[in-house]
Amino acid sequence: MANTSNTLSLPAPLTVLSGTRLVYGPDSVQAAAYCHNWLAARGGCTPLVDQGWQGSAWVWNGAAQVGPSWRVPTLTASHTTVDVVVQYTQAVAVGQIRALSATAGGAVAGATVVGGPFELTLAGLAVASPYDDVSIELTSVGNNLVIHDAYIVPATLANPLPAAAVDGVSPMGVDAVAADEPLTARALRDMRVGLPLLRQHPRVVMCWSGLDPAVGQETLRTGYRHRTLTRTWQGSVEKGVTYNAHAYVRNATASAQRLIWQVGALGWERADNIISVAAGFTGWKTTTITLRDEALVRGYPWEAVSVGLDMGVGAYPTTCEVLRYTVWGE
Amino acid sequence: MADIYPRRTWPTLVEEEATQYLAPMSGAMLASIFDYYNHLALIRHLGRPQIDKVWEYDYDPITTSPVNSTQDLQVRLQAPPYAAHVFVAVQYQASPYAISAPDLAALGAPPVCRIVNTLLKHAGAVLVDSPGMRWDYGDGTLPPTVRVNGIDWQEGVVNPAVGGDVYPPRWAVSGMEINDAPPATVSRPRPLNVGTAAPTLLRWRLVATNARVLRAVAWILPEQVVTP
Numbered sequence: 001m002a003n004t005s006n007t008l009s010l011p012a013p014l015t016v017l018s019g020t021r022l023v024y025g026p027d028s029v030q031a032a033a034y035c036h037n038w039l040a041a042r043g044g045c046t047p048l049v050d051q052g053w054q055g056s057a058w059v060w061n062g063a064a065q066v067g068p069s070w071r072v073p074t075l076t077a078s079h080t081t082v083d084v085v086v087q088y089t090q091a092v093a094v095g096q097i098r099a100l101s102a103t104a105g106g107a108v109a110g111a112t113v114v115g116g117p118f119e120l121t122l123a124g125l126a127v128a129s130p131y132d133d134v135s136i137e138l139t140s141v142g143n144n145l146v147i148h149d150a151y152i153v154p155a156t157l158a159n160p161l162p163a164a165a166v167d168g169v170s171p172m173g174v175d176a177v178a179a180d181e182p183l184t185a186r187a188l189r190d191m192r193v194g195l196p197l198l199r200q201h202p203r204v205v206m207c208w209s210g211l212d213p214a215v216g217q218e219t220l221r222t223g224y225r226h227r228t229l230t231r232t233w234q235g236s237v238e239k240g241v242t243y244n245a246h247a248y249v250r251n252a253t254a255s256a257q258r259l260i261w262q263v264g265a266l267g268w269e270r271a272d273n274i275i276s277v278a279a280g281f282t283g284w285k286t287t288t289i290t291l292r293d294e295a296l297v298r299g300y301p302w303e304a305v306s307v308g309l310d311m312g313v314g315a316y317p318t319t320c321e322v323l324r325y326t327v328w329g330e
Numbered sequence: 331m332a333d334i335y336p337r338r339t340w341p342t343l344v345e346e347e348a349t350q351y352l353a354p355m356s357g358a359m360l361a362s363i364f365d366y367y368n369h370l371a372l373i374r375h376l377g378r379p380q381i382d383k384v385w386e387y388d389y390d391p392i393t394t395s396p397v398n399s400t401q402d403l404q405v406r407l408q409a410p411p412y413a414a415h416v417f418v419a420v421q422y423q424a425s426p427y428a429i430s431a432p433d434l435a436a437l438g439a440p441p442v443c444r445i446v447n448t449l450l451k452h453a454g455a456v457l458v459d460s461p462g463m464r465w466d467y468g469d470g471t472l473p474p475t476v477r478v479n480g481i482d483w484q485e486g487v488v489n490p491a492v493g494g495d496v497y498p499p500r501w502a503v504s505g506m507e508i509n510d511a512p513p514a515t516v517s518r519p520r521p522l523n524v525g526t527a528a529p530t531l532l533r534w535r536l537v538a539t540n541a542r543v544l545r546a547v548a549w550i551l552p553e554q555v556v557t558p
Contacts, residue, residue: 029360032363032364032367035367035370035371036367038371039367039370039371039375043370043371043375044375044378046378046379046380046408047379047380047381047406047408050381050382050383050384050405050406051383051384051385051386052383052384052385052386052403053385053386054385054386054387054388054401055387055388056388057386057387057388058386085406151406153408188359188360188363191363191367192363195363195366195367195370198370198375199370199374201375203378203380204382205380205382206382207382208384218386221390221392224392228382228421228545228547229419229547230380230382230547231377231378231380231549233373233374330374
């Protein structure tokens with residue numbers, strides 16, 4: 001087995017015979033190892049953020065100013081850069097779009113051109129592990145710079161990959177093997193140990209940020225449920241899969257408020273994730289959400305669940321302000 | 331949807347200790363490892379390029395009528411290896427009822443609320459699948475239940491007669507409601523076929539008439555593949 005494949009191969013379980021005598025096709029073992037490496041390098045490199053602004057919802061005319069700021073996870077300690085894609089329109093070429101990360105300090109400048117809408121990719125923004133706050137900054141003195149969409153995706157690693165570079169587990173070895181070698185117990189052990197690590201590459205279920213106050217501070221509308229649909233992983237882990245939920249909140253009132261994460265099928269959300277926000281508190285609040293098998297969303301062929309923030313509907317009134325939120329997990 | 335993605339036994343994971351001492355190894359153990367790789371690759375990783383896209387407006391959409399609202403939106407989609415189908419859902423507002431009696435009188439007959447979906451290659455307006463995506467109500471028309479005269483607030487029905495001055499959104503999901511052929515000729519609902527030579531980046535276009543899209547969810551799914 002040589003670690004030379006840069007494509008995704010899938011092992012074939014049906015070629016393995018059950019029993020005490022091991023009978024397998026070497027191609028399947030090779031495919032499994034390739035699959036491991038591909039998943040380590042590219043698995044989970046799916047959008048972390050996708051947000052749009054219609055009309056003049058985000059227009060900037062002035063000195064450098066941050067608009068939204070999203071909290072995003074990093075897939076592994078080795079996936080340390082993201083690409084930021086921005087769609088914009090401007091009348092005069094005076095604008096600049098930059099992507100910034102809070103903890104890794106990286107910044108990427110993007111020169112913009114006249115007209116639009118254009119798509120600008122700010123590649124290679126450094127981010128810290130296990131998560132970072134990524135923001136977009138606009139400069140446009142004298143003319144309007146209109147942002148339509150922003151999209152953030154992790155940059156993939158090189159492939160073929162020495163898998164140990166990502167998770168410390170290397171069924172194909174740290175370096176490429178030039179020739180076929182016997183299957184070792186160590187390789188099987190590395191596969192076994194590596195599988196749960198690959199499983200836990202975070203996926204983002206929902207991620208939103210309001211604009212900075214200088215642009216026009218947005219908070220989640222109260223008296224309303226902000227929710228999305230997502231897929232659950234049926235049967236793979238008992239009692240569901242746990243996700244992390246983060247919300248940047250502000251309680252300007254003189255009394256404690258509640259923030260309610262709801263998980264369940266549409267129409268009967270369970271209010272089982274209640275966070276207390278003290279009077280005068282401003283900052284991040286975090287909790288965990290367990291996505292169990294629901295399979296109750298009509299029209300979905302797979303198990304799906306509704307996740308969202310209840311901003312004071314019915315019996316749970318609130319005046320707590322939510323400026324940003326995100327939910328991610330395996 | 332068993333005809334699209336036949337469900338296999340869900341994977342089990344071998345005990346790590348079973349690989350750490352000298353003992354005959356069974357084929358079942360290796361098969362379980364392979365099963366798990368397939369599960370991670372086909373379901374958890376390839377099946378999860380999920381878009382959760384939120385649009386914001388320079389007005390409060392909850393208190394503004396979607397009647398006479400038109401939109402032309404596009405969403406980026408990544409097509410991974412083995413991509414075969416795309417499932418989509420939108421959270422939308424649509425109501426044939428005007429926000430006031432004079433508006434209702436001026437509008438006359440209830441307007442048709444429509445969201446037309448098409449899937450494009452990223453670089454240009456080349457349709458991957460020429461008939462485009464359709465909700466299962468024909469030509470993108472949204473479910474007629476939005477015209478029901480009622481007070482079902484959670485379903486997005488807004489009726490001035492019951493004090494409806496807000497427009498709560500409703501979800502339309504694609505799994506059982508999307509077709510790539512006119513409904514009259516469809517024998518079973520099925521998702522859109524991306525095609526075997528799927529490009530790595532696609533665009534999902536939504537053109538909404540008398541409707542407003544607040545959120546879009548999408549993911550591309552592979553065929554079940556058990557052989558390399």
